[in-house]
Amino acid sequence: GAVVSQHPSWVICKSGTSVKIECRSLDFQATTMFWYRQFPKQSLMLMATSNEGSKATYEQGVEKDKFLINHASLTLSTLTVTSAHPEDSSFYICSAITGLGEKLFFGSGTQLSVL
Amino acid sequence: AQSVTQLDSHVSVSEGTPVLLRCNYSSSYSPSLFWYVQHPNKGLQLLLKYTSAATLVKGINGFEAEFKKSETSFHLTKPSAHMSDAAEYFCVVSESGQLTFGSGTQLTVLP
Numbered sequence: 001g002a003v004v005s006q007h008p009s010w011v012i013c014k015s016g017t018s019v020k021i022e023c024r025s026l027d028f029q030a031t032t033m034f035w036y037r038q039f040p041k042q043s044l045m046l047m048a049t050s051n052e053g054s055k056a057t058y059e060q061g062v063e064k065d066k067f068l069i070n071h072a073s074l075t076l077s078t079l080t081v082t083s084a085h086p087e088d089s090s091f092y093i094c095s096a097i098t099g100l101g102e103k104l105f106f107g108s109g110t111q112l113s114v115l
Numbered sequence: 116a117q118s119v120t121q122l123d124s125h126v127s128v129s130e131g132t133p134v135l136l137r138c139n140y141s142s143s144y145s146p147s148l149f150w151y152v153q154h155p156n157k158g159l160q161l162l163l164k165y166t167s168a169a170t171l172v173k174g175i176n177g178f179e180a181e182f183k184k185s186e187t188s189f190h191l192t193k194p195s196a197h198m199s200d201a202a203e204y205f206c207v208v209s210e211s212g213q214l215t216f217g218s219g220t221q222l223t224v225l226p
Contacts, residue, residue, distance in 0.1 A: 034158045038214065043149055043161040044207075093214060095159070104153050104203065106216045 003027060004096050006107025013084055014115055021079045021110045023094035029074035030096035035067075038091045050077045084114040117142045117210045121217035129225045134193040136220045138180075138206035141187060147209040148189045150180055153219075154202045162204075165189065176200070196224045 003026040013019050023033055031052050036044040048058045048069050056069035066088075068080040077096075081088055093109040122137040140146065147166045151159040163174025170182040180191045189206060201224045206217040 036159070038209070043164055044151070044159060044214075046158040049158060091214065104159075104205075104219070109214055 004030075004094065004105045004107045006094055006110055008110060009108060010111040010113075012113045012115065015085055016083055019081045019084055019112060021081075021092055021094075021112075023077045023079070023096065023107050025075045025096045025105070028096075028098050030077075030098065031074060032097045033071060033077040034095045034097075035069060035077075035079050036093045036095070038093065044093070047079075081112065084112070086114045088112065089114045117146065117208050117215050119206050119208050119215050119217040121204075121206050121220050123220050124218065125221045125223065127223040127225060128196045130198055131195050134191070134196045134200065134222065136191040136204050136206075136222065138189045138191065138217060139187055140189060140206070140208045142208055142210050144210055148180075148182060149207040149209065150174065150178070150189075150191045151205045151207060152202045153205065159205065162191070196222075198224050198226065200224055 005024045005026055007022045033050040035047045037047050038044050046059050047062045048056045050056045050069050050071040052071045052074050058064045066082055071077040091109055091111050094107040095104050097104050118141045120139045145167055149164045150162040152162050153159050162178050163172045165172045165182045173179045178193045180189050182189050203219045203221050205219050208215050
């Protein structure tokens with residue numbers, strides 16, 4: 001079956017540094033990918049919708065200059081947390097839709113801890 | 116380690132009839148459990164969540180789910196299906212900050 005690979009699975013960084021998270025669709029082309037964020041025991045929050053070759057669409061309240069999303073190819077989307085701060089510590093997960101939009105697959109998530 | 120099994124990849128019901136989407140989980144500790152819905156080409160929308168409070172959880176759009184620890188189940192139900200309920204549904208378990216998704220159940224609602 002289709003697989004979405006998300007890397008890294010966890011990262012610890014210093015405050016003020018930037019962190020890049022990759023989301024790859026391994027055996028299908030994903031025209032649309034989604035990025036979510038989850039705080040402990042809370043539900044997933046959709047951050048942005050990433051479409052290949054165009055600018056990402058951010059949800060209300062999500063800082064686009066802080067959470068940079070690049071969807072440069074049909075198999076790769078990246079989320080860069082710029083100038084990370086402790087409040088950015090969270091679990092980030094991506095998902096990808098198959099070409100015809102018939103199925104959604106999830107990455108395994110990235111646990112970010114900012115010191 | 117935690118895991119989630121959605122027992123049916125596809126469910127078809129007639130409009131106005133009850134909906135049952137099954138989910139079983141395994142978890143070492145006390146998990147949080149969620150049901151999400153995905154409409155075509157859209158992101159996930161939270162239907163409901165269980166976080167160790169009442170075992171019967173009521174969500175949006177008339178959905179509810181019951182946490183049964185003895186059966187390790189968290190099935191999603193709705194008394195009467197509506198055409199707009201046609202979508203894919205995901206059961207998710209969260210433990211110690213780690214999420215595990217079920218493989219999804221596609222719900223078709225027939226007129």
